[in-house]
Amino acid sequence: MTGTLAHLTLAFGLLGNIVSFMVFLAPIPTFYKVYxxxxxxxxxxxxxVVGLFSAMLWIYYALLKTNVLLLITINSVGCFIETLYICFFLFYAPKKARMESLKLIVLLIVVGFGLIVGLTQFxxxxxxxxxxxxxxCLVFSLCVFVxxxxxxxxxxxxxSVEYMPILLSVALTLSAVMWFFYGLLLRDFNIAIPNVLGFTFGIIQMILYYMYKNKKPISNEKITEFEAKKYPVGEMEGKRFQERVDHKTIDVVKLTALISSDILPVVTKLKENGHDAGHVAVEPQAHPNVPNHIIEVTA
Structure with a gap:
């Protein structure tokens, strides 16, 4: 019986390592976009940063125990991967985001983890x-799962399920299941208890995903509802185009009227003095209300 439990513990621990490794690799598409x-x-x-802090905590806990080697292996990998993500983020982040990240790293990793290790050692x-x-570790893991x-x-x-990828939800749920049984078989409830909550939230996420995956987001339904009811789509576009054309036509009419009002008195005066208006170059006076450009209206 003891041998069977040992084999089951090893199996769930190895499966937990594999699934957790997949979870650690999940942000790669995000960082590819950043790149x-x-x-x-x-x-x-x-x-x-929180992922790195969590992995460091579990390594410290595992080092204080004697039979949780598989907890050390996956969290060591996690520390390495999360550190790469953070370095990548800091390299491409703007100055403000970089400073905020550095503050969080100092607060959580240096001060927080340092105090935990120092106080428990002394x-x-x-x-x-x-x-x-x-x-x-138990309390922090519960906070992470919440x-x-x-x-x-x-x-x-x-x-909308845009910000809740189903593959990540499935991976997190499977990871919670594996680590729950690993902790249960070891009778280590600090490992098992948080993963009950992780499994529960994972199931809820998957249920919500299948409920809303074919739903139309609310934000897309609020677009010009009144105008959509009043005009069909084609008529709305035609109406807006006609309004733009009318506006440009009015501008041209105003421009023509303003120029005519400046040129006409000059031409009249030249005729009265006996000059031929057809051979005289007339320069219109600058008018403060004349636009700086001529608008061309095309049908």
Whole structure:
């Protein structure tokens, strides 16, 4: 029986490593877009900094235990990948975003993780140290799994799943299942408990995805509703074009009237003095209201 449990634990741990590795690689398309456009375009570094902090916490916890080697392997890989993402982000981020990211790194990685390690090393020992760090990992993991609530609210509000990729949701759900059973078989509830919440939110995300994947986003339904009811699409475009043409025609009429009002008195005066108006070059006076350009109207 003990051998069977050991094999099951190893199997779930290896599957957890594989699925978690896929989750770590999920942001690659995002960073490919950043590379192509040479700009972070409003993307945030917080998920990657938080991911690095989480991986470092779990490595520290695993080092205090004796039987969770597979927890060390995947989180070591995670630390490496998240560090690459952060460096890539800092390279292409504008100055303001770069400074905000550096502040978050200092606050979370340097100060936060440094305090956890320092305080537990100096004020706790043996099993107590592992218990304290385990509780910190548990609470932090629960906070990370609660974070997608904002995405769920946005999906329900907009009826759009644009910002909730289904493949990532499936991968996170599978990862939660694997690590739950890995922690359960090890009787390590600091690993198992947070993944119950992760599995629950993963299922909710997938349900919402299939509910709203064929729905039309609300934002697209609010476009000129009144005009759409009043005019068909073709008539609306024709109406707008006619308004532009009428506006340009009025400008030309005004321009002609203004120029005529300046030239006509000069021509009349020349005729009265006996000059031939047809052979006289007349320069119109500058008028403050004449446009600086001549508008050409084309049908």
């Amino acid at each position: 192509k456009k040479k700009s972070t375009e409003g993307f945030q570094s917080a998920p990657y 004020f706790a020992s043996g099993v107590t140290r592992g218990v304290i760090v385990g509780w910190i 974070a997608p609530l904002g995405v769920l609210r946005q999906v329900i509000k907009t009826k």
